[in-house]
Amino acid sequence: MEKQLKRMATMQRIQTTGLELFYQRGYFNTSLDDILKELSLSKGAFYYHFQSKEEYFISIVQNLLFRKVYSSLIEPIEGQEDPLNKIVVCFDDALETAEHNFLDYGFVLSNFITEFNGKNPDIMNYLQDILKVWEVNLVTALQKGKTDGYVNRHIDSEAVATYLISSYIGIRTLMVEGNSKMLRYKYIQQLRQYFKLIEHKEPA
Amino acid sequence: MEKQLKRMATMQRIQTTGLELFYQRGYFNTSLDDILKELSLSKGAFYYHFQSKEEYFISIVQNLLFRKVYSSLIEPIEGQEDPLNKIVVCFDDALETAEHNFLDYGFVLSNFITEFNGKNPDIMNYLQDILKVWEVNLVTALQKGKTDGYVNRHIDSEAVATYLISSYIGIRTLMVEGNSKMLRYKYIQQLRQYFKLIEHKEPA
DNA sequence: AGGGTAACAGACTTAAAAGTCTGTTTTACC
DNA sequence: GGTAAAACAGACTTTTAAGTCTGTTACCCT
Structure with missing residues (x-):
């Protein structure tokens, strides 16, 4: 992930990276850990912004x-x-x-x-x-x-x-x-x- | 599964049911247990006939x-x-x-x-x-x-x-x-x- | 400046699923 | 009808991933 994304609101960063990975690997084949690792974020960050993986995907x-x-x-x-x-x-x-x-x-x-x-x-x-x-x-x-x-x-x-x-x-x-x-x-x-x-x- | 299938070789029955379920639910979303439950068979039966889920799918x-x-x-x-x-x-x-x-x-x-x-x-x-x-x-x-x-x-x-x-x-x-x-x-x-x-x- | 909340870290719990292993039943064959 | 191998049962192990929970850091506001 590039520097230019650093200032993007975390929620949007999670969504953007999620779409990328879901697109490449499919929804069920992409774990939240995969996405969060890519972003150097934690479970805590994710569930602070989203209720579940499903709700998250729908928002995407x-x-x-x-x-x-x-x-x-x-x-x-x-x-x-x-x-x-x-x-x-x-x-x-x-x-x-x-x-x-x-x-x-x-x-x-x-x-x-x-x-x-x-x-x-x-x-x-x-x-x-x-x-x-x-x-x-x-x-x-x-x-x-x-x-x-x-x-x-x-x-x-x-x-x-x-x-x-x-x-x-x-x-x-x-x-x-x-x-x-x-x-x-x-x-x-x-x-x-x-x-x-x-x-x-x-x-x- | 119907009676008429009872005599079908087990291997082929597992393949047939597998294709059905893989088609309906996708490969990664279908567990071997799902398939075996449908057939009233056990893990033992499956791994007697196939080496792995992947090899099994390829045969299908x-x-x-x-x-x-x-x-x-x-x-x-x-x-x-x-x-x-x-x-x-x-x-x-x-x-x-x-x-x-x-x-x-x-x-x-x-x-x-x-x-x-x-x-x-x-x-x-x-x-x-x-x-x-x-x-x-x-x-x-x-x-x-x-x-x-x-x-x-x-x-x-x-x-x-x-x-x-x-x-x-x-x-x-x-x-x-x-x-x-x-x-x-x-x-x-x-x-x-x-x-x-x-x-x-x-x-x- | 300090208190409160938003934002995040990360260990833990729970569930599901692939694959293993040991034991049992069925079948074929003499 | 006894025996060996084929065919199968099912408990167990291991991994992975979603979701929880408690604690910590960063930031805003007065």
């Missing part, structure tokens, strides 16, 4: 995780013109970031969904909420694209959004193995292909 | 998991005519099965990949192997589709295969939440759309 989801997803996948598209190109660029950027991780751990959100499914309905709801915000935003962007003349009026925006989210989750899952560069290239290529059907056909 | 992956993926996603497409329609039907069938699970736990293979990534390179390789077989099969089917006149000769088979696998993994991850029926419908609809670009255009 609602704050850091939401912001992370929002800033990387939602904000770049929100309210923009030409949604299709914006989506391609946004996804490509996100994949580029992932590609440069030495060891990539997939899409944070879907990793947690996989981990908590069937185990903790409470946490699942918080995770699904983030997914929902993303989906709504995509649908809105596509609808706006229709009125602005960028998107074919006959497409089912919700279905397209679902398909986009699916493919993104999937490609991120695949990219955890070695040749993520090639995967990214193939994925973006096919995404562009797919969008050819979605975009507005100029009346000849 | 190489046998049961591989067969499961093979029979549901690979075999229905392998060597068939008209790959695109076969893929749609195959995916739709797989999603229908998933839809009818009361509580669905996603795509077994990708769940494990998510769980083991960064933790156990050994197991990761076995899992990736299965993925690879699937991918190779899809590419082969698409190439055959080209020569048989079902698939557009200009498409990049590998990229299409990657995109298909991605979207499937993603939709299965999404389907763990409630309205899987709607998700399946939307997904298949968009898959068909996507395939319009891939299919062979009859020369007018």
Whole structure:
């Protein structure tokens, strides 16, 4: 941990490091001791700020995780013109970031969904909420694209959004193995292909 | 566990139940005691047949998991005519099965990949192997589709295969939440759309 | 400056789970 | 039907991790 973090409020430092480690090793596989060791803090410090590991994790989801997803996948598209190109660029950027991780751990959100499914309905709801915000935003962007003349009026925006989210989750899952560069290239290529059907056909 | 399983060799019974529980609760979240309780067996029985939990899991992956993926996603497409329609039907069938699970736990293979990534390179390789077989099969089917006149000769088979696998993994991850029926419908609809670009255009 | 509270340290408790080990039962075979 | 090995039972050990509790340090306020 760098010096620059020294002044960050302890609570936030614990959250930040927690998200990092939970992302890399999974929630159940990361002990509080692991996190606290990384921060040179004690059990006393942790339980002064949080009631339990679960409550702690939920606070991370609602704050850091939401912001992370929002800033990387939602904000770049929100309210923009030409949604299709914006989506391609946004996804490509996100994949580029992932590609440069030495060891990539997939899409944070879907990793947690996989981990908590069937185990903790409470946490699942918080995770699904983030997914929902993303989906709504995509649908809105596509609808706006229709009125602005960028998107074919006959497409089912919700279905397209679902398909986009699916493919993104999937490609991120695949990219955890070695040749993520090639995967990214193939994925973006096919995404562009797919969008050819979605975009507005100029009346000849 | 039903009477019909009573005569199944103990080793296989332990594997079968293990896959079930590992799928539902995850590998690290399922204790051997959980599995053995389900089977009314003891630690003694388990360690008579397997060296460790890890070796046990690997045997499950190489046998049961591989067969499961093979029979549901690979075999229905392998060597068939008209790959695109076969893929749609195959995916739709797989999603229908998933839809009818009361509580669905996603795509077994990708769940494990998510769980083991960064933790156990050994197991990761076995899992990736299965993925690879699937991918190779899809590419082969698409190439055959080209020569048989079902698939557009200009498409990049590998990229299409990657995109298909991605979207499937993603939709299965999404389907763990409630309205899987709607998700399946939307997904298949968009898959068909996507395939319009891939299919062979009859020369007018 | 000193008293009080916020912030933290760290030993301890408790629970769960992997793996061990010794002993018992079942089965196959002569 | 007796015996040896296979198959299994279950108590025990060891480790790990969540959560508790008591004590200590740092900081703020008057």
